[in-house]
Amino acid sequence: xxxxxxxxxxxxxxxxxxxxxxxxxxxxDGLRLHYLDEGPxxxxxxxxxxxxxxxxxxxxxxxxxxxxAGHRVIVPDYAGFGRSxxxxxxxxxxxxxxxxxxxxxxxxxxxxEAIVVVQDWGGAIGLRWATENADRVAALSxxxxxxxxxxxxxxxxxxxxxxxxxxxxxxxxxxxxxxATDLPEDIIAAYDAPFPNVESKAGAAQFPLLVPxxxxxxxxxxxxxxxxxxxxxxKPALVAxxxxxxxxxxxxxxxxxxxxVPTAGEQVRIEGASHFLQEDRGEQLAAEVLKHLG
Numbered sequence: 001x002x003x004x005x006x007x008x009x010x011x012x013x014x015x016x017x018x019x020x021x022x023x024x025x026x027x028x029d030g031l032r033l034h035y036l037d038e039g040p041x042x043x044x045x046x047x048x049x050x051x052x053x054x055x056x057x058x059x060x061x062x063x064x065x066x067x068x069a070g071h072r073v074i075v076p077d078y079a080g081f082g083r084s085x086x087x088x089x090x091x092x093x094x095x096x097x098x099x100x101x102x103x104x105x106x107x108x109x110x111x112x113e114a115i116v117v118v119q120d121w122g123g124a125i126g127l128r129w130a131t132e133n134a135d136r137v138a139a140l141s142x143x144x145x146x147x148x149x150x151x152x153x154x155x156x157x158x159x160x161x162x163x164x165x166x167x168x169x170x171x172x173x174x175x176x177x178x179x180a181t182d183l184p185e186d187i188i189a190a191y192d193a194p195f196p197n198v199e200s201k202a203g204a205a206q207f208p209l210l211v212p213x214x215x216x217x218x219x220x221x222x223x224x225x226x227x228x229x230x231x232x233x234x235k236p237a238l239v240a241x242x243x244x245x246x247x248x249x250x251x252x253x254x255x256x257x258x259x260x261v262p263t264a265g266e267q268v269r270i271e272g273a274s275h276f277l278q279e280d281r282g283e284q285l286a287a288e289v290l291k292h293l294g
Contacts, residue, residue: 003087005031008193013083016190018060023083028104034083035076037107039067044138045111046289048075048131049102051120051145053204054276055082055169057190062117062289066262067199069117069290077215078125080099081194088199089168091205097130103127113138115293119278120247121207124148124223131229137234139293142276143285144248144266147222148247150215155246156208163208168198178275180222180244187279230261237264238292242273255268268292 008114013019024037036056046066049061056075066073077084078098094138102125114137118126123145130137152160163169172188196203212220239261242253248254254267268288 003089003092004087006088006197007032008083008086008196008200012193012196013277014143016057017184017186019057019190021063023061026105026108028101029083031079031087031101033076033085033101033105035074036063037072037074037109038063039066039072040070043070044294045072045074045109046116047072047106047111048113048117049119049126050075050077050214051121051122052207053081053169053174053201054120054191055194057082057193058276058278060284062278062286065283065286065290069294071294073105074111076102076111076186077103078203080206085259086194086200086203088201088202090202090209093203093206094208095124095210095222098125098190102129103132105146111136115139115141115234115289117141117143117192117289118145119143120145120275121223124219124226125254127226127230128222131226134229137166137235139238140233140261141238141289141293142254142261143240143241143270144242144245144253144277146183146248146253147223147256148211148229149227150212150217150220152211152213156211157213159247160208160211160213163205167201167205169195169201171195171201173203175276178245178247180242180274180280183279227260230257233261233263235263236293237261238268239264240268240270240288241278242270242275244274245277249273
């Protein structure tokens with residue numbers, strides 16, 4: 001690959017609160033990509049897909065309960081996020097490229113009977129991986145996400161406009177603005193840790209621009225295909241949305257998946273949480289995943 005790449009210095013990840021996990025790396029197309037791999041290797045895997053502009057730090061409250069229940073927990077950082085390498089050209093990032101890289105990272109881990117946990121952009125990437133690798137997936141947990149087929153809200157367009165005008169995206173501020181609780185400064189700093197300069201934020205700034213805003217925009221056809229696959233999904237599925245998310249409002253946004261996925265059943269309400277429910281109510285979401293799917 002020819003894109004310039006920024007690699008966040010390792011010391012940026014030292015002593016982050018609640019994040020005492022060993023890094024794992026795999027080389028793909030000249031990039032060093034990072035993932036967490038916690039718990040017994042023989043445990044049933046749970047694969048967690050983060051969204052925008054977060055990284056694997058978002059799942060720290062859920063990893064412990066999953067491991068305590070005997071699971072192997074995999075949490076990758078996309079290219080441009082977390083401890084993964086970060087191409088500095090925003091145009092390098094596409095939905096297809098994110099998906100392909102995750103397929104190659106996870107393909108080397110011999111995952112079977114996996115539970116896939118998704119939120120935000122992790123819905124598009126994670127549900128695509130799940131439907132394209134259905135022989136490796138046994139269950140889905142879907143939270144605070146949508147099917148990006150070309151229809152977007154005014155609220156999303158405002159966020160897209162903000163990201164387009166602010167390539168030096170204030171990541172910690174964005175996370176704080178979409179949580180229901182006041183985050184301590186060290187937690188906000190932990191979300192900022194992978195992104196010390198504007199060059200490191202190219203992937204984070206690009207994600208909002210990748211959401212299809214019309215039915216013929218790039219990626220919309222792929223998402224329609226994912227929706228079609230989900231409409232025939234016969235394995236267990238949990239739909240759990242928080243009640244204070246302004247981006248994917250409860251109960252309407254979650255009901256889309258309840259109506260689409262034959263096995264979804266009734267939507268679970270996560271009370272007192274905003275968009276980043278893993279931060280607000282991570283332990284509760286983990287308990288629901290284990291109760292319904294574990």
